[in-house]
Amino acid sequence: MAIRNIRVIGDSVLKKAAKPVKEVDERLLVLINDMLDTLYHAEGVGLAAPQIGVLKRLVVIDVSEEGNSPIILINPEILETSGEQTGDEGCLSVPGKVGTVTRPDYVKIKAYNTNMEEFIVEGTQLLARALCHEIDHLNGELYVDKAIGGIRDAAENEEVGE
Ligand code: NI
Numbered sequence: 716m717a718i719r720n721i722r723v724i725g726d727s728v729l730k731k732a733a734k735p736v737k738e739v740d741e742r743l744l745v746l747i748n749d750m751l752d753t754l755y756h757a758e759g760v761g762l763a764a765p766q767i768g769v770l771k772r773l774v775v776i777d778v779s780e781e782g783n784s785p786i787i788l789i790n791p792e793i794l795e796t797s798g799e800q801t802g803d804e805g806c807l808s809v810p811g812k813v814g815t816v817t818r819p820d821y822v823k824i825k826a827y828n829t830n831m832e833e834f835i836v837e838g839t840q841l842l843a844r845a846l847c848h849e850i851d852h853l854n855g856e857l858y859v860d861k862a863i864g865g866i867r868d869a870a871e872n873e874e875v876g877e
Pocket of ligand 1: 805807848852877
């Protein structure tokens with residue numbers, strides 16, 4: 716178990732596009748485990764590899780209350796979106812802040828698992844938001860640039876980390 720350092724806004728790595736994962740080797744499995752440790756330690760909802768300084772198209776998400784249902788997405792791609800939701804969003808790379816962002820209310824994603832088998836994820840509400848947010852990270856985009864009226868300080872009970 717290893718908790719990696721989360722890069723914060725201003726770090727140039729967060730603005731770079733990540734490269735596709737070509738194979739799942741031992742090193743990548745260690746990276747995935749470290750990302751999960753880091754996500755749960757930070758009590759976040761999602762984490763993309765660039766947030767720990769690794770420019771690979773790799774995302775971990777867990778929207779469950781218990782924090783025991785991780786989704787690991789290698790080379791995720793959005794296939795379909797529909798609807799719209801507007802709500803508050805935060806990011807582990809932008810600590811203590813939130814912003815209001817409009818996202819699709821439904822997304823369908825294609826990704827690969829750790830056996831490099833293709834699978835489909837469909838999400839609504841928080842999962843749809845998290846999927847869009849994390850895939851943006853892989854493209855060097857932060858939610859702060861999409862926040863309606865900019866970002867603001869999070870209230871004490873408001874901890875949304877993606
Ligand atoms: Ni984020």
